[in-house]
Amino acid sequence: MMLNISLELLLASLMVAATPILLAALGELVTEKSGVLNLGVEGMMIIGAICGFAVAVETGSTILGFIAAALGGAVLSLIFAVLTQVLMSNQVATGLALTLFGLGFSALIGQSYAGLKPPPVPELDFGPLSNLPFVGPVLFQHDAMVYVSIALVAAIWAVLRFSRVGLILRAVGENHDAAHALGYKVVRIRILAILFGGACAGLGGAYLSLVRVPQWTEGMTAGAGWIALALVVFGAWKPWRVLLGAYLFGGITVLQLNLQAAGLAVPVEILSMSPYVITILVLVVMSADRRASLNAPATLGRVFHASN
Amino acid sequence: MTDSLLTLDNLTKAYPGVVANDKVSLSIGPGEIHSLLGENGAGKSTLVKMIYGLVKPDSGRMTLHGAPYAPAEPKAARASGVAMVFQHFSLFEALDVAENIALGMEKPPPRRDLSEQIRTVSHAYGLPLDPGRRVGELSAGERQRVEIVRCLLQNPRLLIMDEPTSVLTPQEVDILFTTLRKLSAEGTAILYISHKLDEIRSLCDSATVLRLGKVVGSCIPAQSTAREMAEMMIGTSLKTPTRPAGEPGEVLLNITALDLPSTSQFGTSLRGVDLQVRAGQVVGIGGVAGNGQEELLSVISGEACVPTGHITFKGQDIGGLGPNQRRALGILSAPEERLGHAAAPDMSLVENALLTGTLRKGLSRNGFLDWTATRAFAADIIDTFDVRTPNADVAARALSGGNLQKFVIGREVLQAPTCLVVNQPTWGVDASAAAAIRQALLDLAQQGAAVVVISQDLDELLEISDLFAALNGGRLSAPRPAYGLTLDEIGLMMGGAHDMEVAHV
Structure with a gap:
């Protein structure tokens, strides 16, 4: 039996499918590089999804929608930041609570938005590039956020690697006591990193509700936040590997949907779980190298308490 | 005092609950090497932190x-x-040398210039460093060079050094002293904290x-004896550990041709270790930290199991026995890392006493x-x-390092x-407490x-x-009678000063 799947369409929708997780994972990567483990990605994403959706519907502007989503995610992460950095609560428990709170709270806000359609998101116009055969639809017929997310990968990579800010961020995540002794403001730096992570997760959520789906349903992130968390770990805290992981996940998601539609004789359940299983497997193999675990920020998840 | 560089006034x-510094006054002139002496808890650290x-003074x-x-x-x-060189290195292990140094500077130059500066300065002071290596x-010793070079690049007028020599070979x-x-001589004042009175002299x-x-x-210091200074620190006269000479008995612990591959990233593999310890004998093992000390302790304590035929106790093969089985036989240990290895930081002293004492002290029934x-x-x-603590219910973390050390050693000795195998038994412990611990080991x-x-x-x-034997790169030198050994001979046993060189100029 010939499967009737167009490679062009598959690749074109891959980037769209991967962008929400990519955005969330990038934010979490920065947060974790500063030594903070925020398990609330899922909650921040869905808050971003509803905030973005609601504002876009009310104002008719998707740009305002994305801004609102970033703010919403950041505000939620601020709760986490205050609890863990100022009140020194446990990061794992607080992060889990944040996810549960985000899921519940978004459902509350979103009650009146179910079934509405958001304003359409315009494609970026690349002129003649968009009309190239094959390459055009695959690479140059997407909305701006897809390119923003890729630019963000490059920016985070460059900042972490080459800039003073990135060095300080890594230093704080590596050894907060030493950073404190050298006079760096550990708590302030971490709060900023958490807020950045929240904003990115919010953007990722809004991309789901405004572009990928696009509509609002309760619990629509469906575990995307957890996949983002896993990508950061298995991507060994490296932005380009996270991109690879996200696109792999997005690609297999789209492929299995196409296979379902094409009526492949494999149980739907197995197809549905394949993106999760394959992404994790590939990244586990990639990170099996012992040097990868070295990349983990040494004080990840540890409470910092300035003793003097 | 018009010509002093730094003056502290009251x-x-x-x-x-404690006055860490009470009206401390002192003055340091340019180019002066000034030592700060005192027991643990005397307030030296607080003073230099101010x-x-x-820390802000009251x-x-x-x-x-x-x-x-x-x-x-x-x-x-x-x-x-x-500038300050810390007692516990304030370095970032996952970052490279240049990055570590850049973090300690206000306005670091671009990476390439910085690497060049590091090479120049580190060479000029006899502390060669490769800027691209991961710390x-x-x-x-090399880590300490990173700290020192980090300070030197800022042309400090006053350099504070907190216990800098505790991890170095003679x-x-x-070389460090030559640099200092x-x-x-160039006019930099140095405030030097150390327990080692001979060095200070x-x-x-x-x-x-x-x-x-x-x-x-x-x-x-040059005009006082080490003993006078120690007595000034503790306020009473100092007892030197003593022990009547005795003949060593039968071989109790026998390690032969032992190899142990390292399990951790930065660990050292033990290679071909031979060691016999007799009843009544104290075997001292020297060496720069990270040459297999922790691994050797883990092999004896039972944290690391080894194949049969390499380690026996009273003739019985114990390679496969875990720590508790070895405790039952009478093999006890006190590892170096006080918080987290020897003691559980957040548990009380009572609970910590229970953790290793259950078996031999019969602290549990059914x-x-x-x-x-x-x-x-x-x-x-x-x-x-003489563990100084309000009571036995305080968390181990709350004790000062020296007091916790006394507790950890005491728990095993009693x-x-x-x-008994101990690693760094008097690390960070003041002179009188160190003497007490050594006496306990001799007893x-x-x-x-x-x-x-x-x-x-x-x-x-x-x-x-x-x-005396020395560990170097996971190999143990043949033990030699400690009496009469000179520091030079020991330094050679420890593998010398690696690639250090004396300062040029």
């Missing part, structure tokens, strides 16, 4: 170059020309002695804990080893081991136990050991 800092801007004034000096944070101190791969210490003297121009937060005296007996055991340790040997002391303090090893 500095006072109190923490809840100078470095990490009252008192500081002047630097004749102008009022009150750094709000380390940045301000560094801007004023005050996690460096030895303790040769490395010589060169700095001093050879290096320092003057000394201030602190006891319980107060200045109790000052002296010219699976239920006997808290009354445990309390008595903890109280016994606290009394016998379980009457047949074989144990006197009673017929086999004692293995792993330490980086060579004076300590020479003082209490019968045999």
Whole structure:
């Protein structure tokens, strides 16, 4: 039996499918590089999804929608930041609570938005590039956020690697006591990193509700936040590997949907779980190298308490 | 005092329940190497933290170059020309040398220039460094060079060094001192904290002695004996550990041709280790940290199991036995890392006493804990080893390093081991407490136990050991009688000063 799947369409929708997780994972990567483990990605994403959706519907502007989503995610992460950095609560428990709170709270806000359609998101116009055969639809017929997310990968990579800010961020995540002794403001730096992570997760959520789906349903992130968390770990805290992981996940998601539609004789359940299983497997193999675990920020998840 | 660089005038800092510094005054001139002496808890660390801007004094004034000096944070101190090398290295293992140094500077130059500067400066002071290497791969001596070069690149007027030599080989210490003297000749003042009085005598121009937060005296180290200084620090006369000579008995612990591959990223593999310890014998094992000390301890304590035929105790093969089975046989250990390895930081002293004492002290019955007996055991340790703590219920974390060390050693010694292995038994412990711990180890040997002391303090090893051996890169040198060994011979056994060189110029 010939499967009737167009490679062009598959690749074109891959980037769209991967962008929400990519955005969330990038934010979490920065947060974790500063030594903070925020398990609330899922909650921040869905808050971003509803905030973005609601504002876009009310104002008719998707740009305002994305801004609102970033703010919403950041505000939620601020709760986490205050609890863990100022009140020194446990990061794992607080992060889990944040996810549960985000899921519940978004459902509350979103009650009146179910079934509405958001304003359409315009494609970026690349002129003649968009009309190239094959390459055009695959690479140059997407909305701006897809390119923003890729630019963000490059920016985070460059900042972490080459800039003073990135060095300080890594230093704080590596050894907060030493950073404190050298006079760096550990708590302030971490709060900023958490807020950045929240904003990115919010953007990722809004991309789901405004572009990928696009509509609002309760619990629509469906575990995307957890996949983002896993990508950061298995991507060994490296932005380009996270991109690879996200696109792999997005690609297999789209492929299995196409296979379902094409009526492949494999149980739907197995197809549905394949993106999760394959992404994790590939990244586990990639990170099996012992040097990868070295990349983990040494004080990840540890409470910092300035003793003097 | 118009020509002094830094003057402290009546500095006072109190923490809840304790006055860390009580009206401390002192003055350091340009190019002076000034030593700060005192027992643990005498307030040395607090004092230098105030100078470095990490702690704010409650009252008192500081002047630097004749102008009022009150750094709000380390940045301000560094801007004023005050630099500090920390006792516990303030380095980032996953970052490379240049990155670590850049973090300690206000406005680091671009990476390429910085690397060049690091090469130049580190070479000029005889501390060669490769800017691109990851700090996690460096030895303790090299790590210290990173800290020192980080300070030197900022052209400090005052360099504070907190216990800099505790992890160095004698040769490395010589090179460090050459560097410090060169700095001093260039006009940089050095505030030097150390427990090692002989070093202070050879290096320092003057000394201030602190006891319980107060200045109790000052002296010219070159004109005082180590004993005089130690007695000034503790306020009473000092007892030197003694032991009547005795004949060693039968071989208790026998390690032959032991290999142990390292399990951790930065660990060392043991290679072909041979060691016999007899009853009544103290074997001292020296070597720079990270050459297999932890691994050797883990092999004896039972944390690491090895194939049969390599380690026996009283003729019985114990390679496959775990720590508790070995405790039952009488093999006890006190590892180096006090918080997290020897003691659980957040558990009380009573609970910590229980953790290793259950078996030999019979602290549990039919699976239920006997808290009354445990309390008595903890109280016994606290009394016998003079552990200064409000009570036995405080968390181990709350004790000062020296006091916790006394507790950890005391806990094992009081379980009457047949074989005891300790790593860094007096690390960070003051002179009188160190003497007490060494005496306890000697008493144990006197009673017929086999004692293995792993330490980086060579004076300590020479003082209490019968045999001395050195670990270098996971290999153990053949043990030699400790009596009559010179520091030079020991340095050679330890593998010398690696690639260190004497300062040029």
